[in-house]
Amino acid sequence: MGKTLFDKVWDAHVVDTVDNGPQILYIDKHLIHEVTSPQAFNELEERGIPVARPDQIVATADHNTPTQDQHLPIRDEMSRKQLQQLTENCEKHNITLYGLGHKYNGIVHVMAPELGITQPGMTMVCGDSHTSTHGAFGTIAFGIGTSQVGQVFASQSLLLNKPKSLRVSVNGTLAPHVSPKDVILYIISKIGTNAGTGYFCEYAGNVFEEMSMEGRMTVCNMSIEMGARGGMIAPDQTTFDYVEGRKFAPQGDAFAKAVSYWKTLPTDQDATFDKEYHFDAEDIAPMLTYGTNPGMGIKINGAIPEKGDMTFEKALEYMNFKGGAQLLDTPINYVFLGSCTNSRIEDFRIAASYVRGKHKAANVNAWLVPGSQQVAKQLEEEGLKEVFEEAGFALRQPGCSACLAMNDDKIPAGEYCVSTSNRNFEGRQGQGARTILASPLVAAATAIAGKIVDVTKEAVA
Numbered sequence: 001m002g003k004t005l006f007d008k009v010w011d012a013h014v015v016d017t018v019d020n021g022p023q024i025l026y027i028d029k030h031l032i033h034e035v036t037s038p039q040a041f042n043e044l045e046e047r048g049i050p051v052a053r054p055d056q057i058v059a060t061a062d063h064n065t066p067t068q069d070q071h072l073p074i075r076d077e078m079s080r081k082q083l084q085q086l087t088e089n090c091e092k093h094n095i096t097l098y099g100l101g102h103k104y105n106g107i108v109h110v111m112a113p114e115l116g117i118t119q120p121g122m123t124m125v126c127g128d129s130h131t132s133t134h135g136a137f138g139t140i141a142f143g144i145g146t147s148q149v150g151q152v153f154a155s156q157s158l159l160l161n162k163p164k165s166l167r168v169s170v171n172g173t174l175a176p177h178v179s180p181k182d183v184i185l186y187i188i189s190k191i192g193t194n195a196g197t198g199y200f201c202e203y204a205g206n207v208f209e210e211m212s213m214e215g216r217m218t219v220c221n222m223s224i225e226m227g228a229r230g231g232m233i234a235p236d237q238t239t240f241d242y243v244e245g246r247k248f249a250p251q252g253d254a255f256a257k258a259v260s261y262w263k264t265l266p267t268d269q270d271a272t273f274d275k276e277y278h279f280d281a282e283d284i285a286p287m288l289t290y291g292t293n294p295g296m297g298i299k300i301n302g303a304i305p306e307k308g309d310m311t312f313e314k315a316l317e318y319m320n321f322k323g324g325a326q327l328l329d330t331p332i333n334y335v336f337l338g339s340c341t342n343s344r345i346e347d348f349r350i351a352a353s354y355v356r357g358k359h360k361a362a363n364v365n366a367w368l369v370p371g372s373q374q375v376a377k378q379l380e381e382e383g384l385k386e387v388f389e390e391a392g393f394a395l396r397q398p399g400c401s402a403c404l405a406m407n408d409d410k411i412p413a414g415e416y417c418v419s420t421s422n423r424n425f426e427g428r429q430g431q432g433a434r435t436i437l438a439s440p441l442v443a444a445a446t447a448i449a450g451k452i453v454d455v456t457k458e459a460v461a
């Protein structure tokens with residue numbers, strides 16, 4: 001029987017198998033950040049265990065970093081301490097850290113791919129659920145808990161039960177205003193936030209084949225929001241072209257050799273999956289969420305369902321929306337363009353193409369937070385910084401920012417925020433804040449209009 005992409009990468013990393021039990025998987029790359037690493041370092045120290053492969057670990061500071069005045073000492077004590085601790089731990093254990101202000105600093109799931117740290121066929125982990133992002137490269141990448149972070153520090157491997165396999169196929173032609181974010185929000189709205197529990201997902205079909213790497217990362221990023229441990233897309237020429245020439249990618253002959261291996265990874269024709277879903281691209285429209293989990297999504301010109309269960313009712317109450325209502329024309333005072341879902345250069349190019357020559361509505365606070373220093377630099381080089389500044393957007397420095405509001409970037413209670421991030425949980429963007437998830441295009445259009453508008457009726461460059 002044929003093998004799936006997941007099987008091939010998994011099997012290539014099995015170090016040992018417990019009879020009828022879990023397997024020990026070798027981990028190629030371990031990414032760490034300030035929030036989930038300190039306890040793991042402490043545990044190692046308490047037990048006198050050294051870090052097994054410091055050269056396979058890369059650290060960044062992203063979650064609670066300020067997005068203004070990053071050159072100044074951090075005011076927030078908790079944030080300052082966490083970053084200090086990360087710096088000390090990395091120094092002590094010889095781990096490369098791209099700390100605040102470093103030219104490679106950024107959100108872990110943005111900076112690692114852009115540096116070529118993420119490569120097809122790898123196993124990658126991070127103490128962070130959106131590690132699934134890296135699956136866009138045909139990589140087994142998933143989030144782990146703090147005790148597992150310790151396991152990987154100590155052994156560069158993990159004890160794991162092999163997950164079941166799930167394939168989500170989308171074929172056909174997407175309408176012009178439909179972006180990768182809409183594709184994944186649509187999928188989750190259809191299958192729910194638990195459909196992937198216990199599974200590792202592969203996205204297949206011409207829609208993903210035709211997507212850029214940025215788009216594939218957006219899709220894989222949200223795999224965790226449908227409950228899957230991770231999501232992957234078969235590596236192809238788009239992947240190889242993206243990886244080639246990046247700082248930590250193999251160079252010259254080594255690259256050619258790697259590509260010939262990567263080409264063997266796509267799922268075999270006769271491989272089977274434990275569960276499959278199929279969708280038509282023609283059915284997908286720009287999406288919005290109306291509730292408090294990413295599965296509560298509707299088409300931009302659709303209506304909120306009339307009725308639902310307790311979770312639904314509670315969500316509507318929190319969001320102050322009515323069953324059966326449309327979201328179009330809802331006044332919006334906050335727009336957040338950022339997060340590891342949508343803070344790559346392509347996301348901002350799309351937003352800029354809409355914003356160019358326009359100005360944000362007077363009621364809107366529009367924040368644009370690049371995913372990394374390199375993206376920030378690109379914004380400048382491509383003249384997009386100017387476009388956004390002229391439109392009245394506030395450009396901040398890289399970090400997770402209002403995606404989870406661990407720093408000062410909080411949405412006030414009761415306010416709606418159209419956000420390009422991945423989670424709309426209660427209080428996610430600040431206590432009492434109401435998040436509406438959307439694509440960069442929809443977020444940009446909202447900022448200009450000061451309310452939700454039907455982008456499908458607009459011409460897009």
Ligand SMILES: CC(C)[C@H](C(=O)O)[C@@H](O)C(=O)O
Nearest residue numbers: 035036063127128129130404
């Ligand atoms: C802080 C971190 C552990 C968390 C995660 O695991 O995803 C965060 O990144 C998030 O998006 O909620």
Ligand code: SF4
Nearest residue numbers: 130339340400403404
């Ligand atoms: S940007 Fe948001 S989702 Fe991504 S790692 Fe940071 S907090 Fe988590």
